[in-house]
Amino acid sequence: MSEEQSSAAAGRPPRQSRTGNTSTGARKAASKSNRSRAREFALQALYQHLVGRNDATAIDMFTRDLAGFHKADTAHYDALLHGCITTEAELDALIVPKLDRQLAEISPIEHAVMWIGTYEFLHCPDVPWRVVLNECIELAKEFGGTDGHKYVNAVLNGLAPSLRSVEVAADKAAG
Incomplete structure (x- = not known):
């Protein structure tokens, strides 16, 4: 029985596909930019670093073998993975004051x-x-806990005015 037939048998209309989204609401892989893909792979790699304290080179080699990696912006992935690991203390020092709990x-x-x-x-x-x-909120929605994206939004929104002051001020002035 097809999905349309089972929907009709159950008395509900067939599912409408949403452009750019899967049936669960996640963005379809085809609609993701190379940079979005790079962020996803970097997120997976950074997760391995945070949880297992695995070596960056080993994580990098493993991640590059994952399906779909060839579609990612590898330069951006490299910058994110190695940059975040190299500057993790600096990044945490900026993040911690915006948290309402321990890191x-x-x-x-x-x-x-x-x-x-x-x-x-x-x-x-x-x-x-x-x-x-927006990209970070989407990552948190797709890979994080139920309301994790709200927390990420609050922290990054709190950091933006100090880290991108001119850009944020220009956006606010433009309305």
Whole structure:
């Protein structure tokens, strides 16, 4: 029995596909940019670093063998993975004052997403701050806990005015 037939038999209309989204609401892989894919692979790699304290080179080699990696922006992935690991103390020092709990109580997914956002705020001026924020919220929605994206949003929104002050002020002035 097809999905349409089972929907009709159950008395409900067939599912409408949403452009760019899977049936669960996640973005379809085909609609993701190379940079979005790079962030996803970097997130997976940073998770391994946070949870297992695995060596960056070993994590990198493993991640590059994952299905779909060839579609990612490898330069951005490299910058995120190695940049976040190299500057993790600096990133945590910026993140911790924005937290309402101990860093150890933060999910490793949300922690890694906050690293990615903070790193991009600091080192990727070609990526608009609102894009960084939106991409990180989407990562947290897709890979994190139920309301983890709200926490990531609050922390990164709190950091943006100090890390991207001119850009944030210009956005607010523009309305």
